[in-house]
Amino acid sequence: MAKEKPVKKALNGRGDNAVTPEQLVQFYRDMLLIRRFEERAGQLYGMGLIGGFCHLYIGQEAVVVGLQSVAREGDSILTSYRDHGHMLACGMDPKGVMAELTGRSGGYSKGKGGSMHMFSREKGFYGGHGIVAAQVPIGTGLAFAHKYKKDGGMAVTYFGDGAANQGQVYESFNMASLWQLPVLYVIENNKYAMGTSVARGSASPDFVHRGEPYNMKCMSVDGMDVQAVRAAGLEAGDYIRAGHGPVLMEVHTYRYRGHSMSDPAKYRTKEELQKMRTEHDPIDRLRAVLLEMKALDEDGFKSMDKEIKDIVLDAADFAQKSPEPDPSELWTDILVA
Numbered sequence: 001m002a003k004e005k006p007v008k009k010a011l012n013g014r015g016d017n018a019v020t021p022e023q024l025v026q027f028y029r030d031m032l033l034i035r036r037f038e039e040r041a042g043q044l045y046g047m048g049l050i051g052g053f054c055h056l057y058i059g060q061e062a063v064v065v066g067l068q069s070v071a072r073e074g075d076s077i078l079t080s081y082r083d084h085g086h087m088l089a090c091g092m093d094p095k096g097v098m099a100e101l102t103g104r105s106g107g108y109s110k111g112k113g114g115s116m117h118m119f120s121r122e123k124g125f126y127g128g129h130g131i132v133a134a135q136v137p138i139g140t141g142l143a144f145a146h147k148y149k150k151d152g153g154m155a156v157t158y159f160g161d162g163a164a165n166q167g168q169v170y171e172s173f174n175m176a177s178l179w180q181l182p183v184l185y186v187i188e189n190n191k192y193a194m195g196t197s198v199a200r201g202s203a204s205p206d207f208v209h210r211g212e213p214y215n216m217k218c219m220s221v222d223g224m225d226v227q228a229v230r231a232a233g234l235e236a237g238d239y240i241r242a243g244h245g246p247v248l249m250e251v252h253t254y255r256y257r258g259h260s261m262s263d264p265a266k267y268r269t270k271e272e273l274q275k276m277r278t279e280h281d282p283i284d285r286l287r288a289v290l291l292e293m294k295a296l297d298e299d300g301f302k303s304m305d306k307e308i309k310d311i312v313l314d315a316a317d318f319a320q321k322s323p324e325p326d327p328s329e330l331w332t333d334i335l336v337a
Helices: 021-046 061-068 084-089 094-101 135-149 167-178 207-214 226-244 270-280 282-293 298-321 327-331
Strands: 076-078 155-160 183-189 217-222 247-252
Touching: 021 061, 021 084, 021 094, 021 226, 021 282, 021 298, 061 084, 061 155, 061 183, 061 226, 061 282, 076 135, 084 094, 094 298, 135 155, 135 167, 135 183, 167 183, 167 207, 183 207, 183 226, 207 217, 207 247, 217 226, 226 247, 226 282
Parallel strands: 076 155, 155 183, 183 247, 217 247
Antiparallel strands: none
16 A cells, blocks of 8 residues: 555644544544444344343444544543443453453453443553443543643543533533643533433533533534544643643534434434434545545455454354353452442
């Protein structure tokens, strides 16, 4: 592949999104891995191999891939229960993630956490949280730790539009701004909090303004465009790491599936869903860019898709063959005060 000049794309004048064709190919691969992994997880859930809750990230892949592309060693990442994509973007092993989904001992939480509760200190991933908005004060605490240790890290804290209406979010905003903490708050606005649209559930649906009373830098981003997300992430990261305090980023995205696997999503029209899939799909949009740049051809896309499918099939096979946790595991990893 011939070396080409970096692609530059600014978002409303914000940021310098200089990336090489090789980086864009990697973004495509990362998003495709999340998409294929989640599709397979949905199949395993339908087969009864995944119990409990399971919230898929299909449609939102550009958000975490774009932001993780600007993360640095030592940063902290945490999110809600829609977390599989974040784990994969952090570099966690698909086998360990899938094994945890199926409740097997080879999983990241030894099969005891399931879909919503995974953790990897090695990768800087601190959950996976089942309680709506619980991760926001935790992310604020991690940011305090980064500042206290003077390690140069920042805490990237993802939460949804539904969580954005919880009181603990604003207590966290206040502390983060008072103490100038290195935290990036990312609202993944996928238009629906469980079964309620943003328009019905939020008196002020423009979440980008929620940080203004706390003197926070606020940004609004097209979350279906991985290049736009990266551009905003670069600007936010530079601002935070320079010691200016927290940033609130509202990322406009869309989930293709229901809130969880038990949600038929009858609260939206088929036409709305189809329009998003055909006109705004983050993977298809980047695919068109790569074709135009001649960074990948059709054979290259087919080869990559096969490679990703093989990785996901291996992960599913590992998960099904991994043993269930020994009963003695009930008494391990328990904090005794």
